[in-house]
Amino acid sequence: MIPIFQKSRVFLLKEKDPIFEFNKQIIDSTKDICVSYKINTAFYEANGVDGWQSMQKTIDYIPKNIFTIADAKRGDIGNTSTQYAKAFFQNMNFDSVTVAPYMGKDSVSPFLQFEGKWAIVLGLTSNEGAFDFQYLKQNDVFLFESVIKKVSEWGNEQNLMFVIGATQTEQLQRIRQIIPRHFLLIPGVGTQGGSLQQVCQYGMNEDFGILINVSRQIIYASNQEDFAAKAHEAALKFKKEMEVYF
Amino acid sequence: MIPIFQKSRVFLLKEKDPIFEFNKQIIDSTKDICVSYKINTAFYEANGVDGWQSMQKTIDYIPKNIFTIADAKRGDIGNTSTQYAKAFFQNMNFDSVTVAPYMGKDSVSPFLQFEGKWAIVLGLTSNEGAFDFQYLKQNDVFLFESVIKKVSEWGNEQNLMFVIGATQTEQLQRIRQIIPRHFLLIPGVGTQGGSLQQVCQYGMNEDFGILINVSRQIIYASNQEDFAAKAHEAALKFKKEMEVYF
Numbered sequence: 001m002i003p004i005f006q007k008s009r010v011f012l013l014k015e016k017d018p019i020f021e022f023n024k025q026i027i028d029s030t031k032d033i034c035v036s037y038k039i040n041t042a043f044y045e046a047n048g049v050d051g052w053q054s055m056q057k058t059i060d061y062i063p064k065n066i067f068t069i070a071d072a073k074r075g076d077i078g079n080t081s082t083q084y085a086k087a088f089f090q091n092m093n094f095d096s097v098t099v100a101p102y103m104g105k106d107s108v109s110p111f112l113q114f115e116g117k118w119a120i121v122l123g124l125t126s127n128e129g130a131f132d133f134q135y136l137k138q139n140d141v142f143l144f145e146s147v148i149k150k151v152s153e154w155g156n157e158q159n160l161m162f163v164i165g166a167t168q169t170e171q172l173q174r175i176r177q178i179i180p181r182h183f184l185l186i187p188g189v190g191t192q193g194g195s196l197q198q199v200c201q202y203g204m205n206e207d208f209g210i211l212i213n214v215s216r217q218i219i220y221a222s223n224q225e226d227f228a229a230k231a232h233e234a235a236l237k238f239k240k241e242m243e244v245y246f
Numbered sequence: 247m248i249p250i251f252q253k254s255r256v257f258l259l260k261e262k263d264p265i266f267e268f269n270k271q272i273i274d275s276t277k278d279i280c281v282s283y284k285i286n287t288a289f290y291e292a293n294g295v296d297g298w299q300s301m302q303k304t305i306d307y308i309p310k311n312i313f314t315i316a317d318a319k320r321g322d323i324g325n326t327s328t329q330y331a332k333a334f335f336q337n338m339n340f341d342s343v344t345v346a347p348y349m350g351k352d353s354v355s356p357f358l359q360f361e362g363k364w365a366i367v368l369g370l371t372s373n374e375g376a377f378d379f380q381y382l383k384q385n386d387v388f389l390f391e392s393v394i395k396k397v398s399e400w401g402n403e404q405n406l407m408f409v410i411g412a413t414q415t416e417q418l419q420r421i422r423q424i425i426p427r428h429f430l431l432i433p434g435v436g437t438q439g440g441s442l443q444q445v446c447q448y449g450m451n452e453d454f455g456i457l458i459n460v461s462r463q464i465i466y467a468s469n470q471e472d473f474a475a476k477a478h479e480a481a482l483k484f485k486k487e488m489e490v491y492f
Binding site for chain 1: 286288289291292293294295297298299317320321322323324326327329330332335336337338346347348349350351352353354367368371372373374375377378379380382383384389392393396410436
């Protein structure tokens with residue numbers, strides 16, 4: 001269960017760094033419930049230097065026993081991907097980063113070279129645009145299946161996960177045949193409409209095998225000064241819903 | 247002709263911001279030759295807050311009549327892509343940003359909503375990994391062709407360009423049949439081995455239609471204190487080589 005931090009609240013604007021203050025309160029109120037935090041880097045980059053500073057303070061504030069994800073969707077030629085990996089794994093000390101696969105092996109592999117760190121590669125995404133290219137088919141194999149199969153050969157279950165949208169559960173069984181043991185990061189439950197029950201039914205394996213991301217339904221559970229308490233309640237509600245499937 | 251800034255030199259380390267100092271000297275020595283500067287964002291992000299600051303100072307220093315490219319390869323679900331667009335178009339005031347197409351229309355379209363700004367979408371890239379997925383074929387149409395055709399319907403020739411690697415010139419004729427009028431950003435001439443002659447022969451259209459990126463062969467023309475003078479010479483050499491094809 002993974003809140004994502006992206007915007008602050010009016011009543012926090014008196015704070016020196018309102019975005020960090022928002023995140024700090026969310027972390028304090030959910031850290032006993034969440035197994036991971038996913039930070040959506042775009043919302044920090046939009047604020048330039050100040051935003052990058054807020055992101056740095058946020059990652060530094062997250063307790064070290066909680067898995068952190070830089071949701072950054074990076075990927076470029078090899079020497080450039082190496083720099084992205086350094087940015088998120090070394091400079092910011094994230095545990096993982098999301099990676100876009102379009103540019104192939106030399107764009108993904110650099111993220112797999114860091115001990116104890118994870119690349120989370122886009123397989124089948126939760127958005128409407130997933131249908132534009134990810135379902136193109138060669139010899140009865142969808143592009144997303146080719147991507148998952150090929151990328152899984154470049155890493156292992158200890159340094160590689162895949163993003164599979166919760167809105168695409170009808171494909172989860174096929175995907176689990178290709179990668180029975182990899183962890184999946186599953187966004188799209190909550191605001192985007194994915195079914196928690198189906199995600200668990202088709203996505204889980206014997207190691208559990210799924211990280212379910214719920215963002216806006218937790219961090220925006222209230223837009224009043226009780227936002228942190230409401231986030232706690234919302235996170236707890238999702239946790240209890242999930243426990244049914246353990 | 248587009249130098250890319252990515253690392254500094256030992257003798258600049260005494261400067262307060264060695265990366266910006268390097269860039270400043272490169273800009274001063276090449277601004278009368280180049281039509282554009284492409285900044286490879288990963289190399290700044292690797293330095294965290296300080297790096298983002300160097301990038302901001304660099305973009306502010308580039309003369310306003312020179313076209314600027316944030317080579318950032320961004321792309322995410324709609325509301326997130328909008329934040330990336332704000333980061334590069336509004337916060338940093340770049341003229342354009344490179345965009346990865348894997349997530350489809352709602353990941354690309356937000357970059358097309360900013361007056362006078364450009365999305366430069368990955369079509370066929372210059373790296374070895376281009377062969378992993380971009381050449382997958384459905385009904386005799388390569389994935390990169392599907393991407394170029396579909397994406398070209400989402401924008402127009404005034405807000406959309408494509409990245410086509412100079413190492414893939416045998417495909418340039420096919421690509422020009424799909425998008426005869428769009429500008430192409432062509433990396434891969436120089437260090438990566440692409441042919442300037444072939445790029446011009448197959449890529450140019452009556453509006454010129456190509457932006458050729460040469461990076462390392464210009465900014466790393468010398469690793470001594472004469473680097474800026476040598477960059478000037480290297481840029482001039484490429485300019486003269488290109489003039490043959492005008």
